[in-house]
Amino acid sequence: MSAWVLDSFAIADVELRKLMRDPAELVSRAVQPLLWLLVFGQVLARVRAIDTGQLGYLAFMTPGILAQSVLFSAIFYGISVIWERDLGIVQKLLVSPASRASLIIGKAISADFRGIVQACVIYLIALLLRVPVRLEPAAVLGVLVVVTLGSAVFATFSLVIACAVKTRERFMGIGQVLTMPLFFASNAIYPLQIMPPWLRVIAQVNPLTYVVDALRQLMIQGGHSIYGLGWDCAVLTLVFLVLLGIGVRAYPHLVR
Amino acid sequence: MPEAAEASTRRRIRAAGGIASGVDCVGVELRQRRALPGILGPMFQRRKPEPGATGAIEMTGLTLQFGTLVAVDHIDCQVPHGEIFGLLGANGAGKTSTIKMLTTLLPPSAGRACVAGYDVVAAPAEVRRRIGYVPQMLSADGALTGYENLLLSARLYGVGRATRRRRIEDALEFMGLTAFAHRLVKTYSGGMIRRLELAQATLHQPKVLFLDEPTIGLDPVARRSVWERLADLNREFGITILLTTHDMEEAEQLCRDIAILHAGRIAVRGRPAELKASIAPTATLDQVFAHYSAMSEGGRLRDTAQTRRTARRLG
Ligand SMILES: Nc1ncnc2c1ncn2[C@@H]1O[C@H](COP(=O)(O)OP(=O)(O)OP(=O)(O)O)[C@@H](O)[C@H]1O
Ligand SMILES: [Mg+2]
Numbered sequence: 001m002s003a004w005v006l007d008s009f010a011i012a013d014v015e016l017r018k019l020m021r022d023p024a025e026l027v028s029r030a031v032q033p034l035l036w037l038l039v040f041g042q043v044l045a046r047v048r049a050i051d052t053g054q055l056g057y058l059a060f061m062t063p064g065i066l067a068q069s070v071l072f073s074a075i076f077y078g079i080s081v082i083w084e085r086d087l088g089i090v091q092k093l094l095v096s097p098a099s100r101a102s103l104i105i106g107k108a109i110s111a112d113f114r115g116i117v118q119a120c121v122i123y124l125i126a127l128l129l130r131v132p133v134r135l136e137p138a139a140v141l142g143v144l145v146v147v148t149l150g151s152a153v154f155a156t157f158s159l160v161i162a163c164a165v166k167t168r169e170r171f172m173g174i175g176q177v178l179t180m181p182l183f184f185a186s187n188a189i190y191p192l193q194i195m196p197p198w199l200r201v202i203a204q205v206n207p208l209t210y211v212v213d214a215l216r217q218l219m220i221q222g223g224h225s226i227y228g229l230g231w232d233c234a235v236l237t238l239v240f241l242v243l244l245g246i247g248v249r250a251y252p253h254l255v256r
Numbered sequence: 257m258p259e260a261a262e263a264s265t266r267r268r269i270r271a272a273g274g275i276a277s278g279v280d281c282v283g284v285e286l287r288q289r290r291a292l293p294g295i296l297g298p299m300f301q302r303r304k305p306e307p308g309a310t311g312a313i314e315m316t317g318l319t320l321q322f323g324t325l326v327a328v329d330h331i332d333c334q335v336p337h338g339e340i341f342g343l344l345g346a347n348g349a350g351k352t353s354t355i356k357m358l359t360t361l362l363p364p365s366a367g368r369a370c371v372a373g374y375d376v377v378a379a380p381a382e383v384r385r386r387i388g389y390v391p392q393m394l395s396a397d398g399a400l401t402g403y404e405n406l407l408l409s410a411r412l413y414g415v416g417r418a419t420r421r422r423r424i425e426d427a428l429e430f431m432g433l434t435a436f437a438h439r440l441v442k443t444y445s446g447g448m449i450r451r452l453e454l455a456q457a458t459l460h461q462p463k464v465l466f467l468d469e470p471t472i473g474l475d476p477v478a479r480r481s482v483w484e485r486l487a488d489l490n491r492e493f494g495i496t497i498l499l500t501t502h503d504m505e506e507a508e509q510l511c512r513d514i515a516i517l518h519a520g521r522i523a524v525r526g527r528p529a530e531l532k533a534s535i536a537p538t539a540t541l542d543q544v545f546a547h548y549s550a551m552s553e554g555g556r557l558r559d560t561a562q563t564r565r566t567a568r569r570l571g
Contacts, residue, residue, distance in 0.1 A: 003414065010411035018399045088395025092456075095359050096412040097385040255361055 011106020064188030398442030
């Protein structure tokens with residue numbers, strides 16, 4: 001197997017070991033989506049304020065909340081890499097012969113794992129709330145693929161931001177400024193059609209929109225993708241490769 | 257051969273700032289090849305051309321600037337294959353900065369450096385494959401066990417699956433860490449982390465080993481065993497070692513050659529015995545260090561250092 005594949009798995013392996021040592025952190029990330037679905041979703045479903053076609057509002061927003069928790073857990077990778085830089089761990093990795101791409105892909109794989117855990121949690125909540133989720137193996141597999149792509153995109157995005165801002169304090173600031181708009185300027189909790197045109201333009205260049213769009217068809221009975229699954233996955237793959245390309249060049253700057 | 261001997265004597269005795277020797281190493285044509293496959297090309301490549309027949313470490317006019325501060329100032333220095341070389345100098349002299357350039361972490365502001373025959377700028381991947389590095393700061397991953405830290409290194413450095421386990425166990429054994437192998441590193445003492453890092457840096461039998469104050473925080477017994485280990489590695493495998501230290505005993509025990517850095521320049525270079533003799537018949541290395549790293553008032557080096565410091569304060 002190619003060296004960079006082995007290296008990516010080596011990095012992912014230690015990341016997963018760390019993750020498994022602290023399952024509490026993993027579980028605590030399930031609280032936020034639970035609140036969104038239980039409180040926000042239930043209330044808005046009752047008032048019928050948003051036209052979501054033939055889908056109930058809760059069913060409409062469930063894929064959006066999965067996308068949201070993919071985004072929120074992946075965005076944490078930037079701060080963790082700054083933390084590791086401060087501890088000297090990144091320097092050691094950069095001196096090793098592992099390609100820069102594998103250092104980033106390794107992190108992305110670990111983010112994928114987090115994303116998949118989030119997906120399981122949200123399926124569980126959705127079932128409890130009687131959301132009409134699709135459970136055919138092919139659909140579930142599709143969801144996992146999209147979650148994997150989305151996690152990789154946002155984890156890599158976060159690493160690129162970390163390389164640009166370099167300090168924990170600045171990352172905290174910019175992280176807040178970026179994640180909320182990414183979430184609200186997407187089709188996660190309201191459809192593109194009801195957005196004002198300027199917001200729709202932003203939503204259309206927001207990768208989160210394509211995550212949600214694909215999930216809506218794959219996760220919910222009667223849900224439809226606007227752009228088509230193929231297009232959604234192509235966009236996400238392309239965005240990931242571009243971010244990876246930027247990240248490979250930016251990563252060494254983290255230690256300068 | 258007589259020419260080479262003569263050249264090396266010249267290098268040894270002369271102070272820094274002399275003629276740059278023509279560094280000839282692989283790298284430039286490599287970089288051009290790499291540029292071809294576009295954005296994804298450089299990410300995944302690992303090439304293996306043969307190194308040129310040069311010294312293990314070659315620096316030519318090597319310079320590093322942080323803004324207006326010149327941390328490393330036109331260093332010319334060669335370290336032959338198989339040598340243990342000590343880089344000494346007061347705090348802030350530029351030792352760590354030099355190592356960071358040689359290990360490809362920081363790009364030089366000017367000049368060139370080759371390690372194990374490869375240019376650090378043009379062929380960094382080739383350099384990385386051939387070196388080991390223990391940074392000045394304690395930096396093993398505290399969230400992993402000692403064993404896992406070593407396993408990660410072994411995998412990233414391509415130590416084969418067949419030999420991995422045995423090498424890791426040997427290294428743990430040698431560093432006296434076997435009993436703690438499966439404890440998280442954040443529960444280790446400082447000295448234990450240092451020993452783990454040394455194990456990590458030597459696991460793949462690098463050609464050149466960079467150690468930034470390797471025995472800092474080690475107890476006297478551990479320190480001696482590390483010296484022995486380094487001397488063994490050097491003798492058995494011909495590993496070239498460049499280390500920095502503030503411990504004159506360490507420098508004398510280990511290093512065949514030392515250089516004293518002062519304000520980013522090499523103030524002097526030579527065998528410890530020669531340097532001592534050049535100061536006074538009974539001089540100690542401490543005195544040599546003091547002599548060259550706090551050059552007499554009005555000395556050229558001190559002057560430049562002071563001007564720079566003032567410039568920095570004002571700037
Ligand atoms: N990231 C940085 N940004 C700005 N200046 C730096 C940076 N790193 C080092 N310097 C400066 O470069 C000079 C050389 O520092 P360096 O760390 O190389 O010294 P050193 O010889 O390793 O010292 P020590 O014995 O204390 O480890 C110092 O004046 C230091 O302040
Ligand atoms: Mg230092």
